Amino acid sequence: MSELLAVRDLAVSYRKVPAVRGVDLTVESGRTLAVVGESGSGKSTTAHAVIGLLPRGGRIDRGSITFAGQELTALSARGWRAVRGREIALIPQDPAVSLDPVKRVGEQVAETLLIHGLESRRSAPAAAADLLRRAGIDDPARRARAYPHELSGGLRQRVLIAAALAGRPKLIIADEPTSALDVTVQRRILDHLGALAAEENLALLLITHDLGVAADRADEIAVMSDGKVVERGPSAGLLAAPGHAYTRQLLSAAPSLSAEPLRPRRETGEPLVSVSGLRKDFGPVRAVNDVSFELAKGQTLALVGESGSGKTTTARMVLRLETPTAGRVRFDGEDITNLRGERLRLLRRRMQLIYQNPYASLNPKLGIADIVTEPLRAFKAGSRKDAAALLDQVALPASMLKRKPAELSGGQRQRVAIARALALRPDLVVCDEPVSALDVSVQAQILELLVRLQEELGLAYLFISHDLAVVRQVADHVGVLRAGDLVEYGRADDVLHRPAHEYTKELLAAIPGHLENAA
DSSP states (O other), X not given: OOEEEEEEEEEEEETTEEEEEEEEEEEETTOEEEEEOXXXXXXXXXXHHHTTOOOTTEEEEEEEEEETTEEOTTOOHHHHHHHBTTTEEEEOSOHHHHSOTTSOHHHHHHHHHHHTTSSOTTTHHHHHHXXXXXXXXXXXXXXXXXXXXXXXXXXXXXXXXXXXXXXXOSEEEEESTTTTSOHHHHHHHHHHHHHHHHHHTOEEEEEESOHHHHHHHOSEEEEEETTEEEEEEEHXXXXXXXXXXXXXXXXXXXXXXXXXXXXXXXXXXXXXXXXXXEEEEETTEEEEEEEEEEEETTOEEEEEOOTTSSHXXXXXXXXXXXOOSEEXXXXXXXXXXXXXXXXXXXXXXXXXXXXXXXXXXXXXXXXXXXXXXXXXXXXXXXXXXXXXXXXXXXXXXXXXXXXXXXXSOHHHHHHHHHHHHHTTOOSEEEEESTTTTSOHHHHHHHHHHHHHHHHHXXXXXXXXXXXXXXXXXXXXXXXXXXXXXXXXXXXXXXXXXXXXXXXXXHHHHTOSSOOOOOO
């Protein structure tokens, strides 16, 4: 194997603020190097420097980047056009942002072929459809005529893979290529990408925050923190005996590499929520079909499944944000299925919701003090004077009160969202994918916070997730949803260690990190 990419003493800054500080990396043909670290560690900046796509304000201060013996740091714009896409290709993180919403996906894949003169305008559509097929998309000729919004997240990501393959590159940089996807879709995408790399003898530079993904997919791992590579080595050896404290911190934080629950599981208790025969139809589409379960006070029930499984719709019916087509919802012994008006409004004091994305769920125009006390003012149960105590409950300093959401990190924003949800002292909190948008170390902090608050306040959690690795840490009981059907339901230890349904086994097998599990 030959050294294809060599990065030596690379330093990058944004408007004189250092982002990468003397990084050394090498990638060989036919091998995969995973660069792992939290947001802000410099891993994506390093990758973007390699392909000449630093954002505005970014500059290489020193160092060398050589690819197949060619120095890249001195390339002109014209020189980069010959390398980018043709020799080195990028699979970006978010297909919703990376694909042009007004162009058919086949046209977007064909662009690389046309730019590099690999196909004519007449032959490019058929070649693009073939690339979609190679990227694992069925019926590629039909899919090529679709617009991005007509495809699922997994299919959109495969379109980006097809576009990356179009120039027949020697190196593919995959920048968090599956972080926004369900774990089963993530597994299929990474399996397919790995198979293509082996078939073409491609080198892969995989950027990820998840050491579990890196453990599964990479020959070598480089761990970055504060712009530096703090540890590097073969995957198996580095994970078995990490030498740096930061690597050990990432290992302990990764849910896929931690098998222990964060607190002892609880098996019985007085029911707070009872759902029976719940069904929801949206026109001819049945989103939820005959779902029944119970959630006890002070316990956590996790509803697990892929996107479209019906888990969020079920939770919204429990909260009475959706009205069931059929079935009953009981809360603390009262049938609330058809509750209306002031009685329903008063019930909402006892039920609160933590959304998936802390970047989208907080009003960007309001200060943190107004955000966390908004529920108190709505119910005349308190005022802005209570804001500091609410932040203290989620381990945030009072100095945050004058800030706006844009001035906080993702983890800090999610703590603010939790503080707002707890302002009215609810009995039930629905956590809808509350950590899926966060780095694994921040995930660990938020999960530990949720468990601590549950212990202190006696909260019941209805925890929505696609990730059984996360669920294993917090749940007392687990319900597995697939296409609206509750295919498995029971004690967490039974479902997670002795699954009865094939779909549950598939979800368990998709957990990254070579975990031993029942699948």
